[in-house]
Amino acid sequence: MKKRVGIPRALLYYTYYPLWREFFTSLGAEVVVSSPTTKGILNQGVKKAVDEACLPVKLYYGHVMDLIGKVDYLFLPRMVSVEAKTYICPKFLGLPDMIRHNVDNLPTLIDVNINRHKNDNQLYGAVYQVGKMFSANPYNIYAAFNRAIKVQNRYETLLQQGILPFEALSVLERGDGGDKETATPQQGKDLTIALVGHPYNIYDNYISMNLIEKLKTMGAMVMTPEAVAPEVVEGEANKLPKKMFWNMGKKMVGSAFHFLNRPDVDGIIHLAAFGCGPDSFTGELVEREVRRKKTVPFLNLTIDEHTGEAGIVTRLEAFVDMIRWKAVSQ
C-alpha cells in the first residue's frame, strides 16, 4: 500500500504545493490534501488555537485536524527561511511545536527544518532527510527533487503570467503546456485592481470571501503580488530604508510600491489577517506611502473569523464605485 502524506490546504500550500506534491508522488507516496476551507474546518481550528493567534494559524490547525485519520504522515516542515537573510514569520518558526502540543492523535510528523537564512547548502540535507522516509535509494530522492523543482518552476512561471494559483494548479494537473490557452485570463474589464496580501488569505476563497471573484463580477481585472517579477519586487523593496527581514512582507511591500507606480492600476486593496504581526507593519508602510502620493485609491480590509460577508461586499462596492466616479470626473 502507498504511504499517504497529508498536506494541509493552508499557509504555504498556495506557494509550494506543486513542489511538495511532485516530490512525494515521485517517491511513490500518495498525497492527500485537506478539504477546501469550510466553516467547520475553521471552527475546529479556532477552538484548538489560542485566541491571540492570527486567523491563518487558527485555520491551519483546522486543516491539520481535517487530515487526522486519513493519512500516515503529516507534512509540517518548520519553514524558518526560504531566502537568505529573511524569515517568514515567528509563527512559522514555531508551527510544528504549536501543532504537536495541541492536536491529539497526530500521524507521524515530517517536521524538518527548511532554513536558507545563511546559505543554500542545507536545503538538500533537509530534502534528503524527508526522502529517506520514502526511499532507500539516494538517486531516487535526488531525481524526485529535481522533478519537483521543475514542476515548481512551471507553476511559478504560470503565476508570473497572471494566472491565479487554482487555475495554475489545474493547468499542471492537466499536464498540457497550458501557457497559451490560459494566458489571457481576464478581458473585457474596465478597471484593474491590485490585491495585496498573503497568498493564504487572498487565494483561500472561504477566508477571502471570494474576494477575487467578487471583484471580477464588479467588472475589475485583478492583479496580485504573485504576478510581479521577483526582480521588480526586489527593486521596489530596496526603496525601504532597511532590508525587510520577512520575505512575504517584502513581497507585499515591493509589489504594492510597484502597483502604485503603474498607470494601469486603478486601485489597491490590502487584505490583512486579524492578529497578523507582519501585516500590521507592512500594511502601515504601504498605506502611508499610498496616502502621501494620493494618486491611487486604497482600501485596507482586515478579516477575522467573525467578518461578515455583507460588510465586505458593501465596502468593495463603494470602493469600486469611487474609482469609477474618479475616472469619470477626470
Add this chain to the structure above:
Amino acid sequence: MKVTFPHMGNMYICVKALLEDMGVEVVVPPQTSKRTISLGTRNSPEFACLPMKVNIGNFIEAHELGADTIIMAGGVGPCRFGYYAQVQREILKDLGYDYKMVVLEPPEKHISELLGNIRYVTGNKSWFRVIKALRLAWYKARALDELEVWVHRLRPREYQKGEADRVYGQAIRDIDQAKSCREVLGAAAKAGQKFGEIQADWTKKCLKIGLVGEIFVVLEPFANLNVEKHLGELGVEVERSIYLSEWINEHLFMGLLRKVKSSKEARKSARPYINHTVGGHGQDTIGHTVLYKQEGFDGVVQLAPFTCMPEIVAQSVLPKVSRDYNIPTLSLVVDEHAGEAGVMTRLEAFVDLLTRKAEGKEGVNL
C-alpha cells in the same frame, strides 16, 4: 542636538547616564502614562504590538519637550522589534516631526555602519570617554537590578506595607543622581542597609511565582499594570526571568559581555517544547517555566503584548508544559485596553489556586 529614547521600566536611568556622561543633552520622555499610551495608540497601526505604540507615545511627548534626535535599538528579525524604527520613522514623518533617528543594531553590511551611528551621537569624544560612560550605565543597571531583588523579597514579608517601595523609590532617585561608579556603589550600599532595617517576617513561607514573557511588558510596570507589586501585596514572592542588565548587554553592548547563563539554560530546557528559536523571548518563556518548576516555584505568570508573535507560540505550548510539569501557569495578554481591575481579579484567583494547591488540598487540578 537633544536626544531622547523610548522608555522601558528603569532603563531611562542607564541611557541617561550613558549619554550625559558623554556630554550629550538628554530629554527623558515623561514617565509612561495613560496619555502616552493613548497618543501612541492613536498614531500607530491597530495591530502593532504594545511596546511599539508606547514608544510612539514617548517620542511624541519628548518632542513636546524639545527633543530632536531619537536613539534606540533595532534588530534583524524575525520579530517586529527589528522594524520598529523604520515604521516609527514614517509615522513621525507624517506627524510633521523632524526627528533624526539613530538605530543601534547589528549592521547590514559592515561594522562601520554601527560605529558611524554611535559617532553621530557621541561626536568626537574619545573612545575612552565612551567606554567610561558605558561603564557607568552598566553599574547603574546592575544596581537597579539588585534593588528589585530586594523589593521582590520584602513586599510579601514586611510588617508595614509599602516600606520596601518607599526605600526603593528613594534608591532609584539616588542611583539616577549618581555621577560616578563609586557613587552608584555608595547609593546601592545605602539602599541595602535601609532594606535591611525594614521589619519583616523572614520566617514566613511565601508562595513563589516566576514572571516570564516579553521583555518590554515584563520590565515596564505601567504596561503590565503593576503585576509585581500586586503579587507582592498578595503575599507572593516574585522572581523575574529577565533583568535590565541583560537587555542592555544584548542591545546596547551587542552582547559583548558574557552571555547570561540563565538564558542559554532556559533555551535548552525549552527544546522538547519549542525546538527552534522563534524570535523575541518565546523560547525563554517556556524554558524559564521549566526551570522555575525545578527550583520549586509554585506558579508562573506569562506576560505578553497582544499580537506578540513569539509569545503566541509560547502561549500555545505553555498549557502542555504546565500539565507535564504540574506547575500552574497564567498568561496575561496586555494591550492598551487592559484594565488594572481585571488583572487584579485574575491574579487573585491564580494566587488562590496556588495557595490551595500548596496546602495539598485534593481536587486541585490544572
